[in-house]
Amino acid sequence: MRYGRRVAPQNGNLTDMYEATRAAGFGAEVKRRIMIGTYVLSAGFYDAYFNQAQKVRALIARDFERAFAEVDLLLTPTAPSAAFGLGEKSDDPIAMYLNDVFAVPASLAGLPAISVPAGLNAEGLPLGLQLIGRALDEQSVLNAALAFEERAGFTARPEAWW
């Protein structure tokens, strides 16, 4: 309870304060992920989910390894869509969940990745491209990103909206 906002209900005890604070500060998607994380680590489900997930993660890492036997870098979109408005998709948990679907695999496989601004969509919103490299090969990722940046000619700047 050292950082961020603290909520103390009237006449509440210490536990009430903990619970109110934990509930107040996070949005729905964050809470959902905390709940899922708590669930898969709970005593009865550890083997069914966490252990299984570790095996799947090993398979994902192996898949990348096979790809890097043939290529030096992988190029993907950073996100499935351009940025959407605040609260616009709050009723669609799957769309919310898929938002980082391109960014997660590199993290799961323990690989260096970078997102570089690449252009604008029809509405003028920025789009990013992601470069993923071999484990511990940050240098190649940075070299490629620099080359990309120098040639993409991305000059758009957001208008001041505030």
Next chain:
Amino acid sequence: MSSYRIHGATGEWEVVIGLEVHAQVTSAAKLFSGASTEFGAEPNTQVSLVDAAMPGMLPVPNAECIRQAVRTGMALEARINPWSRFDRKNYFYADLPQGYQISQLYHPIVGEGEIEILADDKDESSAKRIGIERIHLEQDAGKLMHDQHPSFSYVDLNRSGVALMEIVSKPDMRSPEEAGAYIRKLRAILRYVGSCDGNMEQGSMRADVNVSVRKPGAEFGTRTETKNVNSVRFIMAAIEYEANRQVDVLEGGGNIVQETRLWDPDKAETRSLRSKEEAHDYRYFPDPDLLPVELTDDFLTDCRASLPELPDAKRRRYESVLGLTPYNASVLTADVTTARWFEAVLDSVGEEHAGRASNWVTSELFGALNRLGRSIEDSPVSPAQAGELIRLTADGTLSGTLAKQVFEIMLETGQDPGAIVEERGLKQTSDTGAIDKVIADVLAANQDKVADYRGGKDKLFGFFVGQTMKAMQGKANPAVVNELLKKALG
């Protein structure tokens, strides 16, 4: 086999006990940080950024703590796991800044071992082997202080992150006496190894006590766990109370619920703290900040080579090589400080006098320390001085009585025994001329008794010895007195 039974209304009940002992590892720094572990410092003066769980801080394992856990495992004849790993045990409490304790659930550093105990230390037939399930390393939490402010509690993080070994026994004990013997033996071994100071008053060692009851030979019953009991006496009392309570509940038609209980030393009873339904789910998972611990063969060889002679081996050697009585051997090896003191005496007087030295330490020295309320660490007499005193007895300079007098003076003045003997003329005399002269006086003064003795009253011999010794102020050699008296009395 223990014959300890609870006598219930429906017959006899057997008690099944397992202990989880938390032993603070002797190390200068904490398990994952460089902060000091010294006891008794001002609150929050021994807290690194890691111990306070500041964002971005990373734990670094302390090799000394790993070494101590491995040495302890070896002393308990346990399997050492060359590959182990740290897990996070998650719970939210004010004394735990990280929000999780780093511990070892899935892959502990030490596996199965065992300890031999004597439930009754005067009875070799009460020997029993108690299984060790595992030992793992984990962090201690901070300490909450509730008595510093009327409406706030304070947190002292000095203890946060200090290394603990959790030593888990199998449910192999069957009586409070066996549990007491197990704790004492475990404490002795830890102190010999030097991996824990065993100081229960300062909280360096505390136990969670698991108790269940069953009809002899039946399946295990449901157990309760009484947390954080911090003396051998309390552990034994908590077991006795808890076993009787469970028998009462079962015989009253109730069921034992699996729960965590608390020992209240003032009321000498256990109380429910939380039931299984309220039990925390700790959501263990491997700590991603720490690599697995992999032990090399060289490291393991060094650990084994650094182990001292352990209490059981020492006790057997004292009996078979030094020829001590089983009782003396057991008393002198029970604690490492006593054993070291005794061995320092032997260094001074020589092993050929081990029997005499063992008797002197266990009776004269222990008696005096007991009387003075001192421990052997701050004995007023040094092992070298004790050795000199024993040598003076062995070579006939001092009789038993004189040695006691000299020892009393040593306790008061701290002087060396040789100096005391010289200064005060306490040397025993074997001068037959002087003794003969005194005997003649004694016999002359007690002619009636001499006649009685010669008439067959053999028991009067002791009287003549006493009179002679008294006249010589206790300095006569008793063997010489006996011999000369026999001759004089015909």
